[in-house]
Each structure stands twice: as C-alpha cells, then as structure tokens.
Amino acid sequence: MxxxxxxxxxxxxxxxxxxxxxxxxxxxxxxxxxxxxxxxxxxxxxxxxxxxxxxxxxxxxxxxxxxxxxxxxxxxxxxxxxxxxxxxxxxxxxxxxxxxxxxxxxxxxxxxxxxxQNYEQFVIRADKVKSGDLSDLTQLGSQFSVGPRNSGTEGTSRIVLGAVGVDVNHDFLPVNMKYAAAAEAFQNNRLGGLSASGGIPTPSVSQLFVTSGDDMRLLKVTDEQLEKISEASGGLFTRAIIPVGTYQGQTDAVETLKQPxxxxxxxxxxxxxxxxxxxxxxxxxxxxxxxxxxxxxxxxxxxxxxxxxxxxxxxxxxxxxxxxxxxxxxxx
The missing domain is CATH 3.40.190.10 (Periplasmic binding protein-like II)
Structure with missing residues (x-):
C-alpha cells in the first residue's frame, strides 16, 4: 500500500x-x-x-x-x-x-x-492599473502572490513575466500563497495582486470578482507580449480569451494566454x-x-x-x- x-x-x-x-x-x-x-x-x-x-x-x-x-x-x-x-x-x-x-x-x-487548457490570469488592484496589460506589474511595488511554492503557477509566472521584462524579484515583492489564501489576502488589502493559472472560471478568481470586483482588474496580454512569451516557452503558450460573463460582473473580454x-x-x-x-x-x-x-x-x-x-x-x-x-x- x-x-x-x-x-x-x-x-x-x-x-x-x-x-x-x-x-x-x-x-x-x-x-x-x-x-x-x-x-x-x-x-x-x-x-x-x-x-x-x-x-x-x-x-x-x-x-x-x-x-x-x-x-x-x-x-x-x-x-x-x-x-x-x-x-x-x-x-x-x-x-x-x-x-x-x-x-x-x-x-x-x-x-x-x-x-x-490552463488560462493564465494576473490580478492587480484597480488603482495600480496604468496600461491594463502585464507591463503594469513593473510598477506594482507591493506584495504579489506568484502561486504556491514549487507549483506550476510559480514557475509559469516567472517564465511569463520574465519574458515581457517584469523583474519578479524587484518590481514587486513575490510571495507564495495558495489560491484561496491569496484571494482572501487581496480582499483584506494585504496583497497588491496575484497570479492564478487554471481552467475558467477559476474558483479563487470567482471569489475575487464577488468580494472585490470594484477593486481588482484582470490584466490583458498584448500581441507583442504574447510573441515574446511564446518564444521564451518554445511555443507552448497560445492566445486565449476569457469571455465576457465568465466571472460575476465581468463586462469586458480579457485577452490572455493558455497552455495545456x-x-x-x-x-x-x-x-x-x-x-x-x-x-x-x-x-x-x-x-x-x-x-x-x-x-x-x-x-x-x-x-x-x-x-x-x-x-x-x-x-x-x-x-x-x-x-x-x-x-x-x-x-x-
């Protein structure tokens, strides 16, 4: 046994x-x-x-x-x-x-x-949004959960963000939290953002839309960023769209990326x-x-x-x- x-x-x-x-x-x-x-x-x-x-x-x-x-x-x-x-x-x-x-x-x-397909989802506080894409993470300057330690989310976050010029160790303070705990910490103003990789709707992101909908945003991935990420990953990541209404109160489709x-x-x-x-x-x-x-x-x-x-x-x-x-x- x-x-x-x-x-x-x-x-x-x-x-x-x-x-x-x-x-x-x-x-x-x-x-x-x-x-x-x-x-x-x-x-x-x-x-x-x-x-x-x-x-x-x-x-x-x-x-x-x-x-x-x-x-x-x-x-x-x-x-x-x-x-x-x-x-x-x-x-x-x-x-x-x-x-x-x-x-x-x-x-x-x-x-x-x-x-x-796993949808890569990057959430930050609404008041930190400038361009609405991954480049906003270069100016976050607060704690950001990259996923549980030794998780696929952590590794993926570092690969994806590194490919588009986000310095994970300097542009924000990376912390390792499970999805549910990160969602709760965000709700309680202890996190500036979080990364969640999963099928949609992802439960922890659903929770955030319900509890913190006015205070959070899902960042988009531009075509230029996707090209850099695809090159860095050997073509594993491809374009994905999170449709309107996937999450409660989500009124705009979000362009992101996915992997199998x-x-x-x-x-x-x-x-x-x-x-x-x-x-x-x-x-x-x-x-x-x-x-x-x-x-x-x-x-x-x-x-x-x-x-x-x-x-x-x-x-x-x-x-x-x-x-x-x-x-x-x-x-x-």
Whole structure:
C-alpha cells in the first residue's frame, strides 16, 4: 500500500534510497491546492474510478499538492503514480530541460490524456492599473502572490513575466500563497495582486470578482507580449480569451494566454490498471464535467492533442480499441 503521509519532494527523495513499489489496488492521484481546477476534477475522477473499479481491486485516492512542479517529483518517485500537471512541466520533466534544468530527466513519466487548457490570469488592484496589460506589474511595488511554492503557477509566472521584462524579484515583492489564501489576502488589502493559472472560471478568481470586483482588474496580454512569451516557452503558450460573463460582473473580454494540462502517469503502473482507469474516465465524462466547468473540454477526439510526453501502453490499448491512430511520437 502507498504511504498515506506525504512530504515535500525535497525531504521525501532525500529520505528514500529506492523507488517504492506501486500498489495497483490503491493509486494516489496528485492534484494541486483546493482553490484551482485540478483538485475538484481529481476528486471527481477518484470517486468515479473507485466506484466503478473497486470490484477489480482498483481505487484512486486524490491528494492536494503544491501543483505541477511537485507533481513531477511525486510521479518520479512513484509516491503519486498519477497526477494532473501543466504541459510545460511534463515536457521539461521528461527532458530534464527548462524548468527542470540541471535535474535528472523523469524517464518514467507517461501520459494518459490531454485535459483542458490552463488560462493564465494576473490580478492587480484597480488603482495600480496604468496600461491594463502585464507591463503594469513593473510598477506594482507591493506584495504579489506568484502561486504556491514549487507549483506550476510559480514557475509559469516567472517564465511569463520574465519574458515581457517584469523583474519578479524587484518590481514587486513575490510571495507564495495558495489560491484561496491569496484571494482572501487581496480582499483584506494585504496583497497588491496575484497570479492564478487554471481552467475558467477559476474558483479563487470567482471569489475575487464577488468580494472585490470594484477593486481588482484582470490584466490583458498584448500581441507583442504574447510573441515574446511564446518564444521564451518554445511555443507552448497560445492566445486565449476569457469571455465576457465568465466571472460575476465581468463586462469586458480579457485577452490572455493558455497552455495545456494533461493526465500524467508513471510508466511503472501496470498496463491493465491504466487501461481500466482510462476507459472509465472516458465512459463517465458527464460526471467528471459536473465537477468543474474546465472539464467540459475533455473529450475523446482531442485526447492526444498537445501531449508533451509519450502515452502509457495501457492508454494506447484503450485508444486503439476505439479505432484511433496513435502517432509514433506518442509511443514510448
């Protein structure tokens, strides 16, 4: 059985000298903090899998984590052999480049399916808005939450803002807070802004529109800024629009950027277990989509779109049973 107590990746891997054996009867799913979209979708998937596959000895247990960066390490050590993560961290983890530069490549990282797009959202106080785009962060001069420590949001914030000339360590005071805590701190005038990466509507941003709508603004990303960000990320980020009415009181569409999320899995998990989980996930999409509006984007037709790492053989088996062609680039 998997350990029920989880520690930070740094402590965990310094303490372990061998990779733990995966128990296929109780698979741990790493999500993120409760204020984003990973957690509610992960809980819903775990409920579906446990309900449908318990008679086959397969159960899925969700845990909260700091997010994508930590999830890569949890998959690497098989402490959480399944995880939801950003495409950026999956790609960099598998290749040992970019955000994982100087660290070992996570060679056991595989994918199950593409999920939904993460919308990058940058919130600041209304009285700090000058141009209304990311350049306003160069003059913020107060505390700004870049996301939980060791999270995908933190890494993404630093890449995105650095690409457009925002000095994260000098233009504002970066702090690491979970989404819900950051929203509360903003509401209580303890933050000048925050970064939230997730499917829309993102719960913590929804909370801000309700409690602080007159005092906050979502910054836009200009075409010029998007070009610089795309170049810095190897083309991973693309244009996204947050439509009018996504959030309560939002009267203008917001031009931002997005990157894909995907369901990651350890290569060490058995083919049969991954096949069954993949099959159950796609056979119960209505229940999954009811957990969070971001999950509405999950569908079989786009399941292999934008995957940054090879598919697990168990997932390949499912797709081929459905008559789908698996690209050679996605075969391990």
């Amino acid at each position: 998997l350990k029920k107590q989880f520690f930070t990746a740094a402590i965990l891997f310094s303490a372990l000298s061998v990779v733990p054996t995966i128990a296929d009867d109780n698979v741990t799913l790493a999500t993120a903090s409760s204020g984003g979209s990973y957690y509610p979708v992960g809980v819903a998937l775990a409920t579906i899998v446990t309900e449908k596959l318990a008679d086959k000895g397969i159960r899925l247990s969700p845990i909260t984590t700091a997010g994508s960066a930590e999830n890569v390490d949890l998959v690497r050590g098989n402490e959480a052999p399944m995880a939801i993560m950003m495409g950026l961290y999956g790609r960099d983890g598998f290749t040992g480049t970019g955000t994982r530069e100087g660290r070992p490549a996570v060679t056991n990282l595989r994918s199950i399916a593409s999920l939904w 999320n995907f369901m990651a899995v350890s290569a060490d998990l058995s083919d049969d277990t991954v096949y069954e989980i993949t099959k159950v996930m796609f056979e119960n999409l209505d229940q999954l989509k009811a957990a969070h509006s971001a999950a509405a984007a999950i569908n079989l037709e786009t399941a292999m779109d934008g995957l940054p790492v090879p598919l697990h053989p168990g997932a390949i088996r499912f797709y081929e049973e459905k008559g789908m062609t698996v690209p050679d680039a996605l075969r391990p």
